Amino acid sequence: MNPPDYQISRNAFGHLVLTRAGGERHENVVPIRAFPIAAPGEGVSLVGQDGEELAWIERLDDLDKRTRDAIEEDLALREFVPVIARLKRVSTFATPSTWLVDTDRGETSFVLRGEEDIRHLGQNALLISDSHGIQYLIADLPALDKHSRRLLDRFL
Numbered sequence: 001m002n003p004p005d006y007q008i009s010r011n012a013f014g015h016l017v018l019t020r021a022g023g024e025r026h027e028n029v030v031p032i033r034a035f036p037i038a039a040p041g042e043g044v045s046l047v048g049q050d051g052e053e054l055a056w057i058e059r060l061d062d063l064d065k066r067t068r069d070a071i072e073e074d075l076a077l078r079e080f081v082p083v084i085a086r087l088k089r090v091s092t093f094a095t096p097s098t099w100l101v102d103t104d105r106g107e108t109s110f111v112l113r114g115e116e117d118i119r120h121l122g123q124n125a126l127l128i129s130d131s132h133g134i135q136y137l138i139a140d141l142p143a144l145d146k147h148s149r150r151l152l153d154r155f156l
Contacts, residue, residue, distance in 0.1 A: 004055065004057075004063070004067075005020060005021045006018050006019060006020050006021065006054075006055055007019045007067075008029075008046075008067045008070050008071065009070075010070065011027060011028075015027065015028045015029075016028070016029040016030070016031070016046075016070060016071070016074055017029065018046055018048075018054050018055060026048045026049075026054055027049065028048075028049050029046050029047065029048060029054060030046070030047045030074070030078070031044050031045070031046055031047075031071045031074050031075050031078075032044065032045045032047055033075065033079070036079060036081070037081075037121055037125070037127065037137065038121065038122070041059060041060045041061060042058065042059050042060070043056075043057075043058065044056075044057040044060060044071065044075075045057075046071075057071075060072065080134065081135050081136065081137050082103035082104060082105045082108070082134075082136050082137070083103055083104040083136070083137045083138070083139055084101050084102070084103050084128070084136050084137065084138045085101075085102045085103060085104060086101065086102040086144070086145060086147075086148050087099060087100075087101050087144075087147070087148040087151045087152060088100040088101060088102065088107075089151070090112075090151055090154075093154045093155070095112055095113060095114045095115060095155075096111050096112060096113050096114070096131065097111070097112050098110070098111050098112075099111075099112055101136070103136065110130035110131070110132075110134065110136070111130055111131040112128065112130065112131075112155070113130075113131050115155050115156075117129040117130070118155060118156065121137075124139075124140050124141045124142060125137065125138060125139050125140065125141065126138040126141065126152075138152075
């Protein structure tokens with residue numbers, strides 16, 4: 001693996017800065033994962049303010065710790081995908097319906113507009129979009145408790 005031909009740092013405002021080997025600086029660089037759920041540590045694009053890709057990272061683990069930490073901190077700020085641990089109740093088995101769930105970030109409720117807002121990710125994971133566009137992840141369907149599975153099965 002060759003080291004990248006750029007350096008990542010933060011400016012005075014805390015935004016990422018990409019500096020090429022020749023000294024060319026790009027302020028306010030944004031990291032974007034190609035596959036945030038299926039392969040979060042692989043395929044990250046560093047995009048400039050104009051939306052143009054400045055660099056491609058095959059694997060975050062190939063970067064030095066300082067660079068990787070800076071990129072992962074930025075990604076964590078941008079990506080908000082709570083993981084559903086338990087479904088407590090749903091208001092109705094027709095849509096739209098309000099779901100009360102426990103997530104890795106605490107209890108919350110959201111409105112599911114329709115069954116089409118539940119997407120399968122492989123065999124054991126689901127991505128659920130609420131009426132505001134927030135996405136919730138069920139990472140391991142078989143690990144859900146019986147009550148949660150029974151509620152969820154009505155929508156699948």
